[in-house]
Amino acid sequence: MAAMFSSSEISKTASSLFSAYASFAGSMMLVRSVANELIPHQLRSYLYSAFRYFFTPLSPDLTLAIDERCGMSKNQVYEAAEVYLSTRISPKTERLKLSKTRKQKHFTIGLEKGELVVDGFEDVRLTWRFVCTEGQKPHGGEKKHFELSFNKKHKDKVLDFYLPYVFLKAEEIKKQDKMIKLYSRQCPFSCEDDNERRGGSWGSIILEHPATFDTLAMDPALKKMIIDDLEMFLRRKAYYKKVGKAWKRGYLLYGPPGTGKSSLVAAMANYLKFDIYDLGLTSVRSDAELRRTLLSTTNRSILLIEDIDCSSEVLERQMRNKNKKLPDKTGLTLSGILNCIDGLWSSCGDERIIVFTTNYKDRIDPALLRPGRMDLHINMSYCTTDGFRLLASNYLGISSKHNPFFAEIDSLLNSTEATPAEAAEELMKSDDPNIALQGLVNFLKRKRDEADDETENKATGCGEVDSSVRRLNAIVSRVKRLKTNVDRRKIMMRKRK
Numbered sequence: 001m002a003a004m005f006s007s008s009e010i011s012k013t014a015s016s017l018f019s020a021y022a023s024f025a026g027s028m029m030l031v032r033s034v035a036n037e038l039i040p041h042q043l044r045s046y047l048y049s050a051f052r053y054f055f056t057p058l059s060p061d062l063t064l065a066i067d068e069r070c071g072m073s074k075n076q077v078y079e080a081a082e083v084y085l086s087t088r089i090s091p092k093t094e095r096l097k098l099s100k101t102r103k104q105k106h107f108t109i110g111l112e113k114g115e116l117v118v119d120g121f122e123d124v125r126l127t128w129r130f131v132c133t134e135g136q137k138p139h140g141g142e143k144k145h146f147e148l149s150f151n152k153k154h155k156d157k158v159l160d161f162y163l164p165y166v167f168l169k170a171e172e173i174k175k176q177d178k179m180i181k182l183y184s185r186q187c188p189f190s191c192e193d194d195n196e197r198r199g200g201s202w203g204s205i206i207l208e209h210p211a212t213f214d215t216l217a218m219d220p221a222l223k224k225m226i227i228d229d230l231e232m233f234l235r236r237k238a239y240y241k242k243v244g245k246a247w248k249r250g251y252l253l254y255g256p257p258g259t260g261k262s263s264l265v266a267a268m269a270n271y272l273k274f275d276i277y278d279l280g281l282t283s284v285r286s287d288a289e290l291r292r293t294l295l296s297t298t299n300r301s302i303l304l305i306e307d308i309d310c311s312s313e314v315l316e317r318q319m320r321n322k323n324k325k326l327p328d329k330t331g332l333t334l335s336g337i338l339n340c341i342d343g344l345w346s347s348c349g350d351e352r353i354i355v356f357t358t359n360y361k362d363r364i365d366p367a368l369l370r371p372g373r374m375d376l377h378i379n380m381s382y383c384t385t386d387g388f389r390l391l392a393s394n395y396l397g398i399s400s401k402h403n404p405f406f407a408e409i410d411s412l413l414n415s416t417e418a419t420p421a422e423a424a425e426e427l428m429k430s431d432d433p434n435i436a437l438q439g440l441v442n443f444l445k446r447k448r449d450e451a452d453d454e455t456e457n458k459a460t461g462c463g464e465v466d467s468s469v470r471r472l473n474a475i476v477s478r479v480k481r482l483k484t485n486v487d488r489r490k491i492m493m494r495k496r497k
C-alpha cells in the first residue's frame with residue numbers, strides 16, 4: 001500500500017477523512033440537540049431503546065433486575081440477596097462496605113456501588129452486580145437494585161432452584177447472627193408529597209435493650225403464662241391456617257409508669273428474636289398512610305404502639321373537629337386502626353405480634369379491647385415481694401437468706417405501692433448491699449407515710465387546709481427549736497463569764 005501512495009498523499013487523505021468525520025460528528029451533535037428540543041423526553045427514550053434493541057447483537061445472557069422495593073413493601077428477594085452475597089464476596093472485589101455496631105460479634109460486609117460477585121450453582125455461572133442510581137427529583141435519594149445475569153438456557157434452574165437456595169441460605173445466616181432491630185418511622189412530616197416516605201420509610205438501629213424474661217421483676221406465674229403463650233403462638237402456623245385466622249397475636253400491656261411495660265416488649269423481642277416496629281400513631285396522618293406504613297414491615301416482628309390512650313386522644317380530638325366541621329388534617333380514624341389490627345389488612349404478613357401499651361386502660365376505646373382484638377390483657381403491677389427478690393439478686397447479687405432487711409422490705413411492699421423502676425433505682429445507689437437495702441427501706445417508709453397522709457386528708461375532706469396547717473406547724477416548731485438553741489447559747493455564754 002505504502003509503495004502506491006506518496007507520504008504527502010497519505011497525510012492529505014488522512015486530514016480529509018478527519019475533517020469529514022469531524023463534520024459528521026458535528027452534524028450528529030446538531031441533530032441530537034435539535035432532537036432533544038423537538039422530541040418529547042418519553043418518546044426520545046423509547047426511540048433510543050428501540051435503536052439499542054435493533055443494533056445490539058443478541059446476548060446469550062438473561063439479566064434479572066431485583067429492586068429494593070416492590071411497590072409499597074420491601075422486596076424479599078433483594079433482602080435475601082443482600083444477606084447471601086455478603087458471604088460470597090470474592091478476594092478480587094475492590095470496594096466493600098464495612099460496618100459493625102457495639103453489640104455485633106462480626107463485621108457486616110456489603111457490596112459497594114457497581115461491584116460484582118460471581119457465584120456458581122451446579123453447572124450455572126451467575127453474576128450479581130449491585131447498582132445504585134439517583135432517585136427522581138424532587139426528593140431524590142438513592143435507588144438500589146441487584147442485577148443477576150446468567151445464560152438464558154438456565155432460566156428455569158435459576159428460578160426454581162437457585163433463588164430458593166439463596167433464600168434458604170439467607171435465613172440460615174440471619175438466624176446465626178441475628179441482631180434484633182428497632183425500627184421507627186423516619187422524618188414523618190418533612191416531605192409531604194413523597195408517598196413512599198410518608199408511608200413506608202422506617203429507619204432502624206440495633207436493639208440493645210438488655211431486658212430478658214430473667215431480669216423482669218413480675219409475678220412468676222404471669223411471666224410463665226406469657227412465655228407459654230408466645231411459644232404456643234410460634235408453634236401454631238398450621239392451626240391458624242386451619243381455623244382461617246391471620247397468624248398474629250395482640251397483647252395489651254397496662255399499668256402505671258415504671259412497671260416494666262416497655263421492658264417486657266424488649267424481653268419478648270429478645271426471646272423471640274423478632275424485630276420491633278415502634279409506631280407512633282400521633283405521627284400517622286391518615287388511614288392510607290397507616291396501611292402503607294404497616295405494609296412495609298416485615299414478618300416475624302412486633303408492632304409496638306405505645307401509650308395508645310394518647311393516640312385515642314388524637315382520634316377523639318379529630319372526631320370533635322369533625323363534629324365542629326373543622327378542617328380535618330389527620331384522616332386517621334379508629335376504624336382505620338381496627339381494620340389494620342384485625343380487618344383484611346391484618347392478614348398481610350405472617351408471625352406478627354401487635355403490642356399496645358397504656359398507663360390508663362379505662363381511657364381506651366372499648367372497640368380496641370374487645371376479645372379477639374387484643375388477645376391477652378397483661379396487668380403490669382407494682383413491685384411484689386417476688387419481684388423485689390429478683391431485683392435484689394440482679395442488682396446486688398444477694399438472696400433473702402439471713403438478710404435482716406428482707407422481712408421489713410416485704411412488709412413495706414405489702415402495705416405500699418412502689419414500682420419496680422423505683423425499687424431498682426434505690427438498689428442501684430450503692431455497691432454495699434446493706435446501704436442500698438437501708439436506702440430502699442427509707443424510701444418505702446417515706447412512700448407509706450405520704451400515702452397515709454393522703455388517705456387521712458381524703459377521709460377528713462379538708463386536705464388543703466390540713467396541709468397548710470401542717471406546714472405552719474412545721475414552721476412554728478422550727479422557730480421554737482431555733483429559739484431554744486439561741487437561749488442555750490446565751491446561758492452558756494453567761495456561765496463562761
Ligand SMILES: Nc1ncnc2c1ncn2[C@@H]1O[C@H](COP(=O)(O)OP(=O)(O)OP(=O)(O)O)[C@@H](O)[C@H]1O
Nearest residue numbers: 215216217218256257258259260261262263420421
Ligand atoms: N418489672 C420490671 N422488672 C425489672 N426492671 C424494671 C421493671 N419495671 C421497670 N423496670 C426498670 O425501670 C425502667 C423503666 O421501665 P419501663 O420503661 O419498662 O417502664 P414502663 O412501664 O414502660 O413505663 P412507662 O409507662 O413510663 O412507659 C427499666 O429500664 C427497668 O430498669
Ligand SMILES: [Mg+2]
Nearest residue numbers: 261262263357
Ligand atoms: Mg414504656
